[in-house]
Amino acid sequence: MPEANACPYSECLFDENAALLERTAALLEDLEPDAYATVDARCLGGSIGGHTRHCVEFYQCFLAGLESGRIDYDARARDVRIENEVAHAVAALRHIAEEIRDASARQDTMHLLRVIENHTGSDTDWSATSVGRELRFLLSHTVHHCALIAILLRLRGRTVPEGFGTAPSTLRHRAAQKASSSCAA
Template structure:
C-alpha cells in the first residue's frame, strides 16, 4: 500500500511496523533454516550469521527503548551475548522483539527522538533529531542489508534459501 497524503498516522504506524516485523520474521526464518553449527560458523575474515543477527536485534532494541526514552543510541551494543552463541536464544529473542515491534502499531510513530551516534574512532558523539517512525524504517532497511549478507553466507554452508529471500520491499515491488 502506497503512502498517500490522506493516510492517517495510525495507518502509517501500521505500515511501518508491518515492514519492520516482516524483516524480523525473515531473520527468524533464516535462523530457523540453519543448524547450530551453521549459525555460529565464522568464515575467515568475516562475521558469523550469529553476529549479524545480534547486530540487527541490537538495533531494534535501541529503537524500542528510544521510543519511550526519547533517545536512540544504536552504538551501545554488547557483543558476545548468548544470542550470538545459541541459535535457540536467538530464535526466542527475535520472536520477542517482533512482538514488541508489532505492538508499536497502536502508537503514534511521529514522536520525536534524538539519535546519538559515535562519529569518530576517538568516541566523539553527534546528536541528530528524527522521529520514532523514521528510525524504525531505518532499522528495517538496515536489517534487509544484513539479510542480504547472511543469505549468501547460508548458501555457502549448503542451506537452501528461497531465491528472493531477503530482498528489500522496494526491490520486490519493482520485480512485480
C-alpha cells in the same frame, strides 16, 4: 489516491520490520548450532549469528529509545548468547517482532526522537529524527545483513527463500514488472 486496503504509511513500516524479523527467525530456527555460530573467512570473518545479533541489538536500542526519546545504536549489549545460540536468537527475533507490532498500536503517542551521532558528551551529539525515519533505517540495515546471512547460507549449500535479503521496495518493483510484462504478452 491510495488503495482502500492500504495500511497507513507508518503502520506499514512497523509491519515490514516485524515481518522481516519473523522471516529471519523462521529461516534460522532449523539451522544447526554449528552452522549458525561458525565464522566464515570468505565473508570477512562474519557469522550468521554475528549478523543476527547485530540486527537484534539495533532493534533493542530503537525500542529502548522509544521509551527514553533518545536512541544510541552504539549502546548495544553485544550478547554472545544471541550470536552463538540459534534458539536464543530466534526467541529474541520473535520477541522484538512482537514488541514492534505492539509499538505500532502506540504510534500516535510517540514523539520526535533524537539519535546520537557522536559521543563527545555534548547535547549537539544528538540529532532530531522520527520513528518513521528510524524504522526505515532499521529495515534497510536489517535487509542488508539478511543479504549477508543469505550469502553465508548459500556458501554452506543451503537453500534460501526467494526474496530473503531483498528490500521490500525491490520485491514490489519486481512483482510490478512481472505483472506488467505478463499483461503485455
